[in-house]
Amino acid sequence: MMNNSFFVIFILAHLIGDFVLQTDKIAKEKASSIKGVFVHSLIVILVQMLFLSVFGIKGIISGLISGSIHFFIDSIKLYISKNIFLKNKQTLYFLFDQAIHIAIILFLTLTFGKELGENYKEHIGYLKYAVSIITLTYASTVASKILIFDLDLVPKDKGFFMKDERILDAIVAILIWIIIGFIKWKLLIIALILVLFSLYLALGKKLYKYYNKVYFIKYIVYLIVSLILKF
Incomplete structure (x- = not known):
């Protein structure tokens, strides 16, 4: 075991x-x-x-x-x-x-x-939360940006992350994880996921002016990671 x-x-x-x-x-x-x-x-x-x-x-x-x-x-x-x-x-x-x-x-x-x-068996739940949060805020944000570079959707002559881009993405990724992991009503989950994406898209375009597909791809990555972490 x-x-x-x-x-x-x-x-x-x-x-x-x-x-x-x-x-x-x-x-x-x-x-x-x-x-x-x-x-x-x-x-x-x-x-x-x-x-x-x-x-x-x-x-x-x-x-x-x-x-x-x-x-x-x-x-x-x-x-x-x-x-x-x-x-x-x-x-x-x-x-x-x-x-x-x-x-x-x-x-x-x-x-x-x-x-x-x-x-620390009695603390395993908190440790899993720590793993989930770090995975979302660090590993998934890096993976999503690598994918965007591989697809040639952003200029490679700029820094890996633009100003505060990682912070925004980390917050969005955690919010997705919270919505999926802690809300029980499926219709509410779907509604919140769509609203959050609309806000992410609007704010991201205003700050970084990427193509719409960039935000969509990154959002899908955070959604998939959140679903994996749920199990």
């Missing part, structure tokens, strides 16, 4: 190390040099070891193994990043990359975490 506490805390540590603590500077260095990959991976290792230390030496070892593999994966990514066959396929690579990380975390949970006690 899987240790749910171990798995959720592991995922939370991964999200914090891989997204929350990855600044724009680190992201740029990671995409251009092995030094950047090392710094990013070291942060991931330390965060995972720290969070999993509540499970003792097996937790610390799991964090070290996962973080070390993270370095190996990102090093390969750096090596092939300029490959012409990867042009406009960064979304697929992003999803594949995260799938590998999660698979490794699952494997380590089923091996190292299997016989450990269910620490």
Whole structure:
């Protein structure tokens, strides 16, 4: 039987190390040099070891193994990043990359975490909320913008996110998640989802002047992620 506490805390540590603590500077260095990959991976290792230390030496070892593999994966990514066959396929690579990380975390949970006690079992609901919020505000906003770039819908000579764009998208993504996860009446859910999209579209066009399809695609991404997190 899987240790749910171990798995959720592991995922939370991964999200914090891989997204929350990855600044724009680190992201740029990671995409251009092995030094950047090392710094990013070291942060991931330390965060995972720290969070999993509540499970003792097996937790610390799991964090070290996962973080070390993270370095190996990102090093390969750096090596092939300029490959012409990867042009406009960064979304697929992003999803594949995260799938590998999660698979490794699952494997380590089923091996190292299997016989450990269910620490923080009574707090598992709050930990899942933390995972959901970070996934929505960081992972999904990054994934949606990568997809937009892959589809050539926004100029690539500008920054990854425009001013306050990520904040707006994070708020919208969380609101979608709240609507889907905490409201029981289906008609009300549909109505609120449509109203929220209208507001998002109007505000987004005023601030950033993207094509309408940009907001639609990003909104669909946040909707899909929210539905996945609901289960």
